[in-house]
Amino acid sequence: MKYLLQDLKVRINDKVYIKDPESSALGKRIIEHSILMIDEMGFESFTFKKLGVKIGSNESSVYRYFENKHKLLLYLTSWYWGWIEYQLVFATNSIPKPEQKLKKSIEIITQSIKQDSSFSHINEVLLNKIVINEYSKSYLTKEVDKENKEGYFSIYKRLVTRLKDMIHEVNDTYAYPSSLASTIIEGALHQHFLKEHFPSLTDCNNKITPSTYYTDLVFNSLK
Amino acid sequence: MKYLLQDLKVRINDKVYIKDPESSALGKRIIEHSILMIDEMGFESFTFKKLGVKIGSNESSVYRYFENKHKLLLYLTSWYWGWIEYQLVFATNSIPKPEQKLKKSIEIITQSIKQDSSFSHINEVLLNKIVINEYSKSYLTKEVDKENKEGYFSIYKRLVTRLKDMIHEVNDTYAYPSSLASTIIEGALHQHFLKEHFPSLTDCNNKITPSTYYTDLVFNSLK
DNA sequence: CAAATATAATAGTATTACTATTAATTAATA
DNA sequence: TATTAATTAATAGTAATACTATTATATTTG
Numbered sequence: 001m002k003y004l005l006q007d008l009k010v011r012i013n014d015k016v017y018i019k020d021p022e023s024s025a026l027g028k029r030i031i032e033h034s035i036l037m038i039d040e041m042g043f044e045s046f047t048f049k050k051l052g053v054k055i056g057s058n059e060s061s062v063y064r065y066f067e068n069k070h071k072l073l074l075y076l077t078s079w080y081w082g083w084i085e086y087q088l089v090f091a092t093n094s095i096p097k098p099e100q101k102l103k104k105s106i107e108i109i110t111q112s113i114k115q116d117s118s119f120s121h122i123n124e125v126l127l128n129k130i131v132i133n134e135y136s137k138s139y140l141t142k143e144v145d146k147e148n149k150e151g152y153f154s155i156y157k158r159l160v161t162r163l164k165d166m167i168h169e170v171n172d173t174y175a176y177p178s179s180l181a182s183t184i185i186e187g188a189l190h191q192h193f194l195k196e197h198f199p200s201l202t203d204c205n206n207k208i209t210p211s212t213y214y215t216d217l218v219f220n221s222l223k
Numbered sequence: 224m225k226y227l228l229q230d231l232k233v234r235i236n237d238k239v240y241i242k243d244p245e246s247s248a249l250g251k252r253i254i255e256h257s258i259l260m261i262d263e264m265g266f267e268s269f270t271f272k273k274l275g276v277k278i279g280s281n282e283s284s285v286y287r288y289f290e291n292k293h294k295l296l297l298y299l300t301s302w303y304w305g306w307i308e309y310q311l312v313f314a315t316n317s318i319p320k321p322e323q324k325l326k327k328s329i330e331i332i333t334q335s336i337k338q339d340s341s342f343s344h345i346n347e348v349l350l351n352k353i354v355i356n357e358y359s360k361s362y363l364t365k366e367v368d369k370e371n372k373e374g375y376f377s378i379y380k381r382l383v384t385r386l387k388d389m390i391h392e393v394n395d396t397y398a399y400p401s402s403l404a405s406t407i408i409e410g411a412l413h414q415h416f417l418k419e420h421f422p423s424l425t426d427c428n429n430k431i432t433p434s435t436y437y438t439d440l441v442f443n444s445l446k
Numbered sequence: 447c448a449a450a451t452a453t454a455a456t457a458g459t460a461t462t463a464c465t466a467t468t469a470a471t472t473a474a475t476a
Numbered sequence: 477t478a479t480t481a482a483t484t485a486a487t488a489g490t491a492a493t494a495c496t497a498t499t500a501t502a503t504t505t506g
Contacts, residue, residue: 049463057485061484061486133363134363181424182417198380201404213399284455
């Protein structure tokens with residue numbers, strides 16, 4: 001499965017970039033090093049100028065791929081959710097029982113990525129960390145409605161919808177399938193963050209994972 | 224109760240400000256108009272220069288109260304959580320039954336503020352909107368551990384802990400009381416946001432409130 | 447009333463987030 | 477192969493941001 005997925009290109013709304021970074025070596029270097037740098041210094045301190053220095057190129061060259069760093073963040077996080085979606089569809093496709101299917105999906109969505117595929121220019125372990133620390137910033141903006149209309153969040157929304165449908169399959173009388181689905185996806189990122197920075201606000205640790213907690217939460221609500 | 228609360232000053236870690244904004248007329252104008260402006264233009268576009276113009280004063284005067292706009296956000300959100308905590312303690316103090324107590328607390332935490340007290344310089348309705356849209360940005364930073372150590376998030380943490388304790392009172396065998404408490408507080412903000420901007424990702428609307436959803440979620444887990 | 451202290455305004459700097467222009471390289475075609 | 481076209485890269489610049497240092501003006505206190 002890993003080998004299969006590495007060749008699948010995640011399709012991202014072409015309005016988030018000016019020039020497709022997958023189409024050139026420089027574009028791939030932009031993606032590769034922006035992941036390393038955002039992880040290292042955080043999104044606020046990350047600039048195209050610094051990235052230019054790192055990849056031995058110029059700031060303005062980066063601007064020909066992305067309008068600004070916000071669009072680059074949208075690109076990276078869309079890629080991440082698309083990648084998670086592939087894993088989810090792949091891993092659950094052959095499972096017939098709705099309960100088993102949902103359980104597996106929760107696992108995939110709430111897991112923390114431990115190993116990257118080491119083949120492409122995208123480091124999934126660091127990208128997972130970036131999503132935990134920065135994803136909210138991509139939509140907590142004044143432009144969210146405009147950008148939503150342009151489809152910048154469609155991969156994420158599709159993932160929430162898939163999960164909602166699975167919840168519905170398990171129990172079609174449950175009244176809040178969409179809210180539960182969005183709670184799992186957003187909440188899992190939050191629990192991972194708390195585990196790192198506010199351990200007193202979570203029960204998640206080395207033994208109890210967000211997976212364990214959300215599996216319990218969901219099946220208590222659906223039974 | 225409203226009349227009582229308006230005179231209660233929320234105590235905020237004095238490291239978040241340089242000079243206490245409650246100690247002068249200018250300070251109060253800074254708080255009052257920063258709330259109006261952050262709500263209107265969003266935290267990213269808000270600057271001390273614009274605030275200075277608005278309050279008929281100078282940028283550098285604002286800098287004598289707050290080191291930077293991040294600290295101002297910490298001040299505003301701490302004030303909000305302190306205010307919520309007061310309401311919660313006040314409203315639940317006399318309730319003997321743990322279930323009733325928890326139910327009431329969930330209501331207070333997950334409600335959207337509809338009316339402000341109209342007495343002070345702080346508009347609670349707008350502040351609630353600011354917390355929904357901007358709170359995450361106050362801790363999703365590279366400085367979070369340092370600032371946490373300095374106690375900048377202590378009011379918020381105390382609130383989560385209070386809720387955790389109430390959950391424990393209802394069911395002391397439940398394994399994830401801290402995670403559930405943090406899920407409610409953070410998740411309610413998220414559901415409010417989705418209701419406004421991504422209605423397809425939530426079941427919350429005019430009829431179903433985040434209160435309804437979280438009450439159901441919590442008591443399903445605890446029974 | 448003078449001295450100390452607090453407050454406000456002015457002016458400036460380094461950095462950021464871009465944009466416009468020009469130069470160099472690569473690709474296409476005649 | 478030579479010429480032109482198109483793409484890509486680098487240079488230089490600008491407006492705005494996020495501050496800081498200095499000076500001026502009130503206000504308070506002894």
